[in-house]
Amino acid sequence: MEKNVSQRISFDDLKLFCKQAYLRAGVPEDEAEIVADLLARSDLRGVETHGALRLPIYIQRLQKGYVRAVCKITTVKERGSTAFLEAHGSMGHVVAHKAMKIAIQKATEHGIGWVSVKDSGHFGAAGLFPMRALEKDFIGYVITNSAPIMAPYGGRERILGNNPLSFAFPTVQYPPIVLDMSISVVSAGKLILCRKKGEKIPLGWAYDKNGFPTEDPYEGYEGGGFLAAIGEYKGYGMILVHEMLTSILTGGKWTQHIKSLYEEDKTGIQGTCHSFMAIDPECFTGRENFKKEMDRYIKSIKESAKAQNVTEILMPGEPEYRTESERLKQGIPLESTTLQELVTLGKSLGISLP
Template sequence: MTNESQQQMHLINHKDLESFVVQILIGNGTPQESAAIVAKCLVSADLRGVDTHGSNRIPSYMERIRQQALNASATPTLRQVTPVVAQIDGHNGFGFVAAHQGMARAIEMAKDFGMGMVSIKHSNHFGMSAWLVKQALDAGMMSLVFTNSSPALPVWGGKEKMMGVSPIACGAPSGNAARPFILDMAPSIAARGKIYKALRRGEKIPTDWALDKNGDRTDDPAKALEGVMLPMGGPKGSALSIMMDVFSGVFSGAAFAGHVTNPYDPSKPADVGHFLVAIRPDLFMTMDEFKERMDYLYKRVTESEKMSGVDQIYFPGEIEMITEEKRLAEGIPFADAEIASLNKEADLVKVEHLRVQE
């Protein structure tokens, strides 16, 4: 165990964590099948080191259920639009469940027609986008994963929260000589979830992440959450966040233009929109040729000449995969306050507390 900002850190076995999350979800009215999907996706984020989008989201999700802002028992419905296009209505259920169904359908269409596209409306936050990329990779597919989100960024030149810190994600399989390509990034300098994580753990944040409500730079996560996130690359990050709103919000029929509800606000439905595409990699060459080319790209990237002070160059998604391997073997670190918050949810539905590794 180590100390981080005065809080003791504890390791949790991923299987114990997943079982614990499933029980809390079921205790709050989530069907077993849906609970298994949500828990797997959240723990996948914890394993990859994306703690901001992992099991620590459970308290906010459960509060949304209790306030009837999220329908835990909702079953998404699918409408086939063309042979390669479908739309899903999430009916205000878990975004994980609607997106899982959406990517599964996109993969099915891609197998038959080379590509498949699914638009999703009336959904909720679906955590880390990389789990959907991984779902496509497991089926041997390339993918694009877009979503919009609640206001956090100003448009370039503005000062009010307008666009979401909406991630752009995509992926492609590789051969045996390389790790797959997995890109999952926010259009802001840092994901907003990192600010919530710093707040939970009593940490300060870098001063280039956000502005407080007065428009001043701050290292206080509480003040940052009252203000706005800063886009990466100035107008470029702002434009990318608008792009996510076009494809995920405008296009789907979900909320857009600053009207998506914050996942930490249990007062009303979020109405998040998603946009998913699965693509078969062997459309223009054999799968073996594609994988050989991906392996070559991986080698060229990771073996390129390093700048001063750099020990290793990583492929997008590689650091997270290395973290996952480590955490599968050793456990997932949680701070005291995070464990206490999760155990409070366990008490509410009379579930055993989270088991901590000695």
Template sequence: MGKVVTSEVLRFMTDCFKSVGANAKAAEQQAELLLRADRMGHPSHGLNRLELYINDIIKGACQPNNQPKVLKQSASTAWVDANNVLGATASHFGMDLAIKKTRDTGVGWVTVKGSNHNGMAGFWAQKASDQGFIGMAFTNTSPLMAPTRSKKQALGTNPLSVVAPASQGESFYLDMATTAVAVGKIEMQLRKGEPLPHGWAQGPDGKETTDARLAFDTCCLMPLGGGEKTSGYKGFGLAAMVELFCGISSGSNYGHHVRSWSHSGAGGPANLGHCFVAIDPENFAPGFKDRLTESIQHWRQLEPSRLQEIKRKHQRESQTREEQCRM
């Protein structure tokens, strides 16, 4: 497979957004978000999704040149209307506001309505961590998850992320869907012609399937944990929690009210909800970063169950990013 230098990929995506009317800043922010996903080994959230964003703009389902605005705020909280801008624009605005409030009060909690798909949740939590804070980011999505014992989708993949700075160059990085996988992973299996692992998806009959084509056409994901016997109801509970933070708190569309996202750009505005949180650990017990580093290094040095090094998920992602940067 051929390789393309990352600067050219960034230029191409930026030009695509500009060609359909997005201003330079919005185009660059959204392109950088997609590129970051590819560089971290998440093609399901990268260039692979460009057509969806572009078609939303062409069809008028997204207005990239609008401006988000604060509807209500206190010293530590804010409620934002994204005014249907691109997800990257809305999310930079939301997390930047949370960071500002954290500098002033020690914590910032911001909910956003009227937004669009905002890519990797970890990208936004990392913004707060880069400023020395604990960052958390949540978003709702189109309904793709069947709650435990249900045949029908009622919640999204509803990802959550927590990123925290540590000492000695370490950091804690969690970015996860509350479904067993993101729907993009099923699409990637389909493109490779490979079956799905057990516990990923249901068919139209409500039963688990490993058929990638059937799963992709049905778009009915299982919760994190899979079926009821393997505690999938916990993933269902986490997805519901994210919906509480995002759609229900912000007044955006939520759960079964969110449109399906398709390559056609049909269905009108997504009106997604996000939640961004920043917390200053210096307001708590001294030594936070050192204790976090000690914990991370202890976990990594535990005796492995197989003949391989214990790795954090983010460690694998960092290695992928390093490989991509050599292109």
């Protein structure tokens, strides 16, 4: 059993617990089902930083009225292949689920669909949303801004988000390509997880509030520090582009005006902005030909010369695909601190973890 793991739980049981928690917090059943599935699926794929670990803070924000328990999503503007939505402080998971659905519908009709949203909330693991486009053999794409956890290149003031992106590409024989990444070296959730485990972080992941590299996960995030960008000035540039394609495009809140999940937010609107895109390959080389070419391309990469001591070249999303297959059989491991927090949450809500 992995280090600090004290229990394994099935996907269905973890999803049920999450759903019950949301129902107790006043969320309608259909929306509770959406969020619970996304949280449990994050853990199933090995993305623990965005799974049940976040459930206590999500429920706390609902109870305090910082997030709408019943989502309100309005259409501000809509044209043939585009839509602009306002989420009014609704749950990010539900907003993203519905926005991606609209993007796919528009791609079905027009070949491409783009949906942008303002005034949403934290939506968890970005990769789960473009993956929905795979059901129609479409390409999916998602970007979002986020609360400020990074500094500009050359700066030390925490005014930028790590503004994640995710792409999903369909295939035939190989697992679909799913690139899910923040523009920081690691996500803030990774630092939270390390802090809960009592582990140090490698130098190069984060800086303390004075701009010095740190091995302390608390100082690197919750203590006022900031995360390091991938590729230094190149990652910094990507962060800015993602901000422009989300908050600037929608007239929503820039990153520096968004509250963290862990901050008091009396306004009730975190203000996160997202953009979603779906593309039908039939408009280009054709769906079947695209998938076959994807397989040929993947095969050429995996069969290329390997570095010393490397047995296999993996593609983006392949580790998560394998983790999902293993955890469907063996169960999802819960880290001891996360398990205790879920047990405590369950007691406060009158529900129990299976």
